[in-house]
Amino acid sequence: SFLYQRSIGKYYYRFCKYEDWGSTPLNQALVVSHHLIKKFKRKHNIEKMNFITFTDGDANNVHRYSMLNATNQHKAVLPSTSEIMLNVDGSKIKSSRFGKRLTTALLTNIKKKYKTNNIGFFMAESGAEWRHRLWDIADQLNVYADDYRKSAGQEYRKNKCVSKQNVFGYDQYYLLKGGKTLQAENEEFETFGTETDSQLRAAFKKHSKGKKLNKVLMTSFGKEVA
Numbered sequence: 112s113f114l115y116q117r118s119i120g121k122y123y124y125r126f127c128k129y130e131d132w133g134s135t136p137l138n139q140a141l142v143v144s145h146h147l148i149k150k151f152k153r154k155h156n157i158e159k160m161n162f163i164t165f166t167d168g169d170a171n172n173v174h175r176y177s178m179l180n181a182t183n184q185h186k187a188v189l190p191s192t193s194e195i196m197l198n199v200d201g202s203k204i205k206s207s208r209f210g211k212r213l214t215t216a217l218l219t220n221i222k223k224k225y226k227t228n229n230i231g232f233f234m235a236e237s238g239a240e241w242r243h244r245l246w247d248i249a250d251q252l253n254v255y256a257d258d259y260r261k262s263a264g265q266e267y268r269k270n271k272c273v274s275k276q277n278v279f280g281y282d283q284y285y286l287l288k289g290g291k292t293l294q295a296e297n298e299e300f301e302t303f304g305t306e307t308d309s310q311l312r313a314a315f316k317k318h319s320k321g322k323k324l325n326k327v328l329m330t331s332f333g334k335e336v337a
Contacts, residue, residue: 134168134169134170134171134210135166135167135168135169135170136170137164137166137168137169137170137210137214138170138173138210138213138214138217139170140164141164141214141217141218141221142197142199142217144162144221145199145200145202145217145220145221145224145225146200148160148162148221148225148227149200149225152225159226159228160225160226160227160228161227161228161230161335162221162222162225162227162228162229162230163229163230163231163232164229164230164231164232165231165232165234166231166232166233166234167233167234167235167236167240167289169210169211169214170210170213170214171210172208172209172210173195173208173209173213193207193208193209194206194207194208195207195208195213197217199217199220200224202220202224204216204217204220211247211279214279214280215279215280216280217280218231218279218280218281219280221280222280222282228282228335229280229281229282229283230281230282230283230284230285230332230335231279231281231283231284231285232284232285232287233284233285233286233287234287234288234289235286235287235288235289236289241286241288242260244286245259245260245263245273245286246260247279248263248275248278248284248286251278251279252275252278263286267286267288270328271287271288271328272285272286272287272328273285273286274286274331282335283331283335285328285331285332287328
């Protein structure tokens with residue numbers, strides 16, 4: 112059968128097996144991006160380039176594929192060692208085959224080879240994803256995870272995002288929460304002529320809060336790409 116069924120919560124989805132990636136193909140995209148960046152810089156004579164990713168997940172660990180028979184059927188096989196060597200656009204990239212570590216190696220090579228400023232946005236769709244990403248950042252920084260989670264929580268409550276420099280191969284990395292936090296509707300501040308002074312102040316604070324918090328993120332991002 113060409114159709115697969117997967118349960119997500121209480122819903123079931125049917126899709127073609129060729130559309131089931133299984134995870135976010137981030138590392139695959141980064142391999143292709145080497146060639147795209149090279150062509151783009153040459154075509155437009157770019158001297159300073161910002162390379163930006165926006166993702167809600169990570170790539171799986173690397174597999175290699177071997178041909179089973181003459182009918183061109185292939186089978187995924189785990190490499191016998193934890194380290195691999197990739198040849199991408201003439202560069203040999205030695206890395207762990209594990210997802211996030213390979214991501215770091217690919218981004219580091221992009222920055223070195225094409226002189227890019229790497230900026231990453233990660234959108235956590237659940238509390239578990241948020242916590243795991245903070246643990247990963249703490250591991251990169253070689254700091255105690257619980258301490259970093261506390262400081263990151265304070266930063267998020269203030270700015271509605273967490274940012275860190277020099278992690279996962281990014282010069283600047285932003286951690287965001289999905290859902291209503293990312294809504295960017297242009298809501299109007301309306302009055303109806305009957306509000307008291309206190310009601311007007313409350314309405315203005317409610318309206319301006321989201322704008323102010325969004326401005327924190329955009330100001331930081333603006334400085335990175337300037």
